[in-house]
Amino acid sequence: DVKVTQSSRYLVKRTGEKVFLECVQDMDHENMFWYRQDPGLGLRLIYFSYDVKMKEKGDIPEGYSVSREKKERFSLILESASTNQTSMYLCASSGTSGPIENYNEQFFGPGTRLTVL
Amino acid sequence: DQQVKQNSPSLSVQEGRISILNCDYTNSMFDYFLWYKKYPAEGPTFLISISSIKDKNEDGRFTVFLNKSAKHLSLHIVPSQPGDSAVYFCAARDYNNNDMRFGAGTRLTVKP
Numbered sequence: 001d002v003k004v005t006q007s008s009r010y011l012v013k014r015t016g017e018k019v020f021l022e023c024v025q026d027m028d029h030e031n032m033f034w035y036r037q038d039p040g041l042g043l044r045l046i047y048f049s050y051d052v053k054m055k056e057k058g059d060i061p062e063g064y065s066v067s068r069e070k071k072e073r074f075s076l077i078l079e080s081a082s083t084n085q086t087s088m089y090l091c092a093s094s095g096t097s098g099p100i101e102n103y104n105e106q107f108f109g110p111g112t113r114l115t116v117l
Numbered sequence: 118d119q120q121v122k123q124n125s126p127s128l129s130v131q132e133g134r135i136s137i138l139n140c141d142y143t144n145s146m147f148d149y150f151l152w153y154k155k156y157p158a159e160g161p162t163f164l165i166s167i168s169s170i171k172d173k174n175e176d177g178r179f180t181v182f183l184n185k186s187a188k189h190l191s192l193h194i195v196p197s198q199p200g201d202s203a204v205y206f207c208a209a210r211d212y213n214n215n216d217m218r219f220g221a222g223t224r225l226t227v228k229p
Contacts, residue, residue, distance in 0.1 A: 040221055042123070043206060043208075043219035044219075048216060058216065090160055105151065108153075108161045108162070111160050
């Protein structure tokens with residue numbers, strides 16, 4: 001089974017702190033994604049990556065950066081946390097092996113609920 | 118600008134009846150559609166998908182219908198079970214960008 005793990009389930013930080021959210025997948029997937037989930041807004045894409053050291057902006061990249069130094073790990077960085085970044089953060093991965101209809105399926109981690117005070 | 122819309126934030130259904138969850142989209146470049154199910158404190162899990170070249174895909178109690186001309190898809194669950202109670206997200210892939218757009222989700226409650 002595909003497993004996507006996130007470093008923390010709950011995190012509380014103060015305004016202005018630098019925050020690292022870590023995501024690791026064990027299926028050798030090429031693609032990794034960071035979303036945030038907010039009530040009434042669903043999942044919004046922050047950043048994604050198709051390969052090591054590659055990154056692409058999603059819909060809401062402002063205030064965030066990412067790092068992908070290894071294929072299995074995709075980190076989301078909040079350089080200076082703000083209260084409007086309080087949210088549920090979800091990491092996902094997807095691969096390009098096997099039947100082509102499987103390419104679109106994303107596997108999600110359990111999420112990190114971040115509170116910025 | 119939400120390209121994928123789920124206009125019903127919640128739906129309540131009696132056990133054994135049909136649940137119909139709806140999703141509308143605006144981007145004609147979407148070529149693949151998925152439904153995800155999310156329980157509290159867990160990440161979304163894939164449920165069922167459909168390619169834009171089809172109008173129906175069925176998997177057990179779950180059927181997804183796609184109406185391309187109306188830019189509308191729906192998920193039918195029959196018969197509904199209490200364990201189906203969750204938030205359901207509709208998602209669509211943009212062929213050009215190869216990334217996914219999600220709707221806001223619909224919370225389904227199946228009452229025993």
